[in-house]
Amino acid sequence: MAGNTVRILDGNTFVVSEDTGDIEATPSEPTGLFSIDTRFLSRWVLTINGERLNSLSYDDLQYFEARFFLVPGLATHYIDAKLSVIRERAVGGSFRETLTILNHDEKAVDLEIRMEAGSDFADLFQVKDEILNKKGEIYSDAERDRLRLGYRRGNFKRETVISATVPARYDREGFAWNVHLEPNEQWDTAIEVQTVAIGPGGRDLRMGLRAHGTERLVLQRDLEEWMTRAPKVNSEHPELASTYRRSLIDLAALRFSPLSLGGQTLPAAGLPWFMTMFGRDSILTCLQVLPFAPALSETTLRILGGLQGTRFDDFRDEDPGRILHEMRYGETAAFEEQPHSPYYGSVDATPLFVVLLDEYEKWSGDVALVEELEQECRAALKWIDDYADLVGNGYIWYERRNTDTGLENQCWKDSWDSISYADGKLPPFPRATCEVQGYAYDAKMRAARLAREFWNDPAYADRLEREAATLKERFNRDWWVADGEYYALGLDPDGRQCDVLSSNIGHLLWSGIVDEERAAKIAEHLVGPRLFSGWGVRTLAEGEVRYNPIGYHNGTIWPFDNSFIAWGLRRYGFADEAATIANGILDAARYFDGRLPEAFGGYHRELTKFPVEYPTACSPQAWSTGAPLLLIRTMLGLEPHEGHLSVDPRLPVGMGRIEVLDIPGRWGKVDAFARGRLDLHSLAA
Structure with missing residues (x-):
């Protein structure tokens, strides 16, 4: 693993990303959203007006959550940023990311906020061995209110379903918002990533895990009880x-x-x-x-x-x-x-x-x-x-x-x-x-x-x-x-x-x-x-x-x-x-x-x-x-x-x-x- 990777986990689910929060999986980098031995996200890249973001800092708040503080532009060209970007994420039965944009400029700005999303649905053994040999069909469906990434091979089916609290434009490679921010105005949305694992008989193997909830307070309370005992x-x-x-x-x-x-x-x-x-x-x-x-x-x-x-x-x-x-x-x-x-x-x-x-x-x-x-x-x-x-x-x-x-x-x-x-x-x-x-x-x-x-x-x-x-x-x-x-x-x-x-x-x-x-x-x-x-x-x-x-x-x-x-x-x-x-x-x-x-x-x-x-x-x-x-x-x-x-x-x-x-x-x-x-x-x- 390279340095500057951030890991959060909760038993059955874990995320490994760059220190910006981005995920760009390669054969030598086991980054991604993983659960039940499958990578459900292999690409998760945030841009603003087509520009990648630079990490100021990140915090591993608890084992199940992290927060990333970002600004537009590269670190080597940093000049007082007019935008602050905060990504907060948590894992539990699924993966949830809250995105916050703050405008520090004295004038209004128009932004295209885009998240590129994709999955290779690699088996963890394939990632470990750096051999990706998929024998089934990978598909991507952009629906009105969600993006559905999927993989099927016979009765083996895995899906990643992405939605947001603020309506977005979905396409097969990701989703985006056009946002107008007045001076000192803030915009935020919560992005929910649900993972689906269909087994024999058509049952979702992950339904039992979702019962534990993904809310931060539930996970925090569980940790506090664990430590108290x-x-x-x-x-x-x-x-x-x-x-x-x-x-x-x-x-x-x-x-x-x-x-x-x-x-x-x-x-x-x-x-x-x-x-x-x-x-x-x-x-x-x-x-x-x-x-x-x-x-x-x-x-x-x-x-x-x-x-x-x-x-x-x-x-x-x-x-x-x-x-x-x-x-x-x-x-x-x-x-x-x-x-x-x-x-x-x-x-x-x-x-x-x-x-x-x-x-x-x-x-x-x-x-x-x-x-x-x-x-x-x-x-x-x-x-x-x-x-x-x-x-x-x-x-x-x-x-x-x-x-x-x-x-x-x-x-x-x-x-x-x-x-x-x-x-x-x-x-x-x-x-x-x-x-x-x-x-x-x-x-x-x-x-x-x-x-x-x-x-x-x-x-x-x-x-x-x-x-x-x-x-x-x-x-x-x-x-x-x-x-x-x-x-x-x-x-x-x-x-x-x-x-x-x-x-x-x-x-x-x-x-x-x-x-x-x-x-x-x-x-x-x-x-x-x-x-x-x-x-x-x-x-x-x-x-x-x-x-x-x-x-x-x-x-x-x-x-x-x-x-x-x-x-x-x-x-x-x-x-x-x-x-x-x-x-x-x-x-x-x-x-x-x-x-x-x-x-x-x-x-x-x-x-x-x-x-x-x-x-x-x-x-x-x-x-x-x-x-x-x-x-x-x-x-x-x-x-x-x-x-x-x-x-x-x-x-x-x-x-x-x-x-x-x-x-x-x-x-x-x-x-x-x-x-x-x-x-x-x-x-x-």
């Missing part, structure tokens, strides 16, 4: 409270309502490419934010359970019991040019589903949901044992069955070159990665608790615990890289280790699969110079053949990854190491105005003095938004324990006092307080 964080650390607030607001923006599911929301993965349901991303985000926004977990579990795999489908990489990876609603999914309807090609979402259910119950005491999802949990565990073990040695493996459009790497590091041997070569398929084995271990241990306490099946609980113990013993034998004293990133089908040092070993601490006598060495690696940059833990250690500080999964720093690593370090008693990681990530957040991106460069902190953003990182992104919240939990040592909330704080040096008020859970609402040690070096200086 969340715990309050106060801190002497200058940026912690503002980073927390930014995270809560972004999390509100990323709430996604799956179509036809009654307005329930779960976290979408991120803007601009992943504003949809993702199994892994939604689950991990829910785990991060449980102490602060627990309701997201209930919805996520129920929706993912309802869409759990039920059959063998090679095109979608579906198996019985498997939790979906990604759900899409665009043209390429509708015509099976992509398998995302839904697509099941991830190996971690299924054990993580069980992990989230157990963690949610510990916090909420929601026994009813545990009982409701018993069969889904059993099916997920059966998938681990019966369908995920492609080699027959008790581990979870992956190999795509859809070789055309399925994902090659189905772990969270899903880029093509993320799994390698120490010599840099890529292993054959099927592959297994270490962190997923930890998730499987954790899922079985947690499901044993659920079976014993809620499902009245102690024999099943005993069996799961035996299987988990066997997995742990076998894992610590097969995955340990003796000459480096860490766990391999992966195994190939012959059992050969992908013997690189990676951040994945931190997830093993979180899951509990690491033998106690090896934990100290893992902690040492995680905060050692090869993995820890000063800002955070790199995805791949410096010195590995494929290490690249701006390689997507081969050396960058992912805030979400670091938050779970810190949580794992706390689990094994390495509080100072966890605090070191938390401090680095929270320090980085202030360079991004509190909004941590998907990833940033793995350069040494001493080299860059500031974190270098990865060029195509999603922002906001759900599990980066959740990272500060999990780090706050980790620093304060917040853990549900026998129906109560235990607090065991270990803050970084110099963090100062932190208080988290009204933490919700089965205990009602409680407060937690902590004070960090003084930075004596800083005081002396």
